[in-house]
Amino acid sequence: MTHQDPVRRRDFLKTTGVLTGLLAAGSPWALLAPSRAWAVDLAAFTSSEGEALMAMARTIAPHDKLEDAAYAIVIQAVDGEAGRDANLLKLFRDGVASLGSAFAGASETERVEWLGKIESGAFFQTMRVKTLQFLYSTPMAYAHFGYEGEAFSKGGYLYRGFNDLRWLPEVPLADSGPVPVSG
């Protein structure tokens, strides 16, 4: 991966790797971000290790229309944890090495087959949990899956659709209760 300007910044941050990509054209994130290009610095992993882990995360949870940036956030979080935990770093390093250099560029069918062979091991199991833990917490995932999240600042869902389902009958009042008009 080639870069010009991030190099000095990476030295300053003592990073060892970087993941980069472009937000999809027309993505809501592209409208908000100053530029469609994104870069995530890695402190523990090299760029090629990061790319292999990113391919692994996409194989574990393949959502075709979910931004690469969401998966990069997963790798950034894992990188942070590995930087604080030498055992975890070794687990990931050795695991990525065992996948081989062709993994990141392989087809999904091949990646699934390779991961299936190491599925019962600690490396895959740890990466599976980390992927689920971090991926579905990203703002990109919230938007992609339609999850609206934090509710208090918007007055809860009481007047924002908690009972707006119309494809089934309404529940009789005797088995439910009145919607409060005011407290």
Place this chain on the structure above:
Amino acid sequence: MAGFDLNDDGVVVIIGSGAGGGTLAHELTRRGIKVVLLEAGARQSVATFTQVPGDAFVQLSWLDPRTQSGTWSVAREFPTLPSWTCKTVGGTTVHWTATTPRIREWEVRARTVYGDIPGTSLIDWPIKFAELKNYYNLAERRLGVTRRNGIPGLPASNNFKVMYAGAKKLGYKRVHTNYLAINPRARDGRGFCIQQGFCLQGCTTMAKWSTLYAEIPRAEATGNLDLRTQSMATRIEHGEDGRVNGVVYRDAQGQEQRQKARIVCVAGNAIETARLLLSSASGKFPQGLANSSDQVGRNYMHHVSAFVWGIFNQPVHFWRGAVLAGVIEDETLNEPKRGFVSGYHLELASMDLPTIPLVGLPYGWGRDFASIMEDYRNFAGMLVLGEDMPQSGNRITLDADVKDANGLPVAHVHVDDHPNDAALRKHAQDQGVKLYEALDAKRVIRGNTTPAAHNMGTARMSADPRDGVTNAWGQTHDIKNLFVSDGSVFSTSGSANPTLTIVALVLRQAEYISRQMSARAI
């Protein structure tokens, strides 16, 4: 708030500030009794609660290490987290879903009604339902339970509309928005439910009852409460006479302290309560405190629980609204012809996006897993909750190898499924599947059994001291001034979410302790 001297031997020390300990602290202090309340966790408030699920999990959960064994699926799927409870002021009432059904009349006579089920250690409760009922009435008023005492039910959410329509197709009759300790209207100085869907992260309107803001501030206002936060009890001490006389704990600075006591009440939730009694073993009580029967830690119960998720072709947005605001009560009966004794509730359930792949869905990855997640908007959900059988070998012990940050052995949790538990779980999940299929669900998923939210039985009440640890008031058979004040005392689990029963028992216990103190009996 009062501050009592470490050498004040007239105080009652309560360990744990949840449904049991927090309510007991209020009940004793309002009667003029001095209480030192030790809470291992920190104090949060509506200002510090977070609706970022991962952050709330770390902020509120009990995450000290524990170990596990047994055939129960949680031991494999959540090896480091047998139980999901809280370590914070207010205990598990901060993240509970506020579901407050009563135990049924026949459930307190489990041994008599179910008979001699092989492999179980069933007993009857040493308390008549008619008496328990009086305290349920008090507890329901105290908590402001919906659909009781003229308080309306919560309105129907999208998720409940699905449950209701499916339940009617199956012919179920007792289906409603549940008995909940959640205000549908502002009440008792607390706000009303604005359907946030973040019951588990701490209720920011305080619509949901919690000892954190409903009981403990009132106890503090009496001037008789000394609440010590981030204070982890490590040992209960006793004198030559065999009565307990103090509690050793680590304070917020990590310093060891020793608080003298007239009475000690343990309310650490059933795993920690058993651990503390066991780790307080001494020359006089080599098996641990109150353990001459060898029943401390045994008969651990956790309820049969499992999710069912219905995925539809249209949106449900099930995360909007109070999490457990719905129930089907038609299966809450003992009908052995179903293939098992005891009964279950089918309760509404939803789960936020970050948590559901980790906790709610069965193990998976790849395209099939991702396709389930793609339909997150279209999920409806329910939680199966049934009675589990007490077994002598399902127990909390002290781990021989693993130590906590204080160097003390952690709790080891051993759980084997009983055939009755497995049959009940299958029947209940089958009914859930049928319910969603009756509405032409696109797919139905049998979800996980999650880490136990309900922990019971590890210091159970028994008429015969050989069968349990405490009498009908939670007073230990062995030591008159040592009490257990949480779900540990349940003789059997029943099929009801336990908090209302814990509160009812503690209201009764507080009267008893107060009378016994006045009579100088303890």
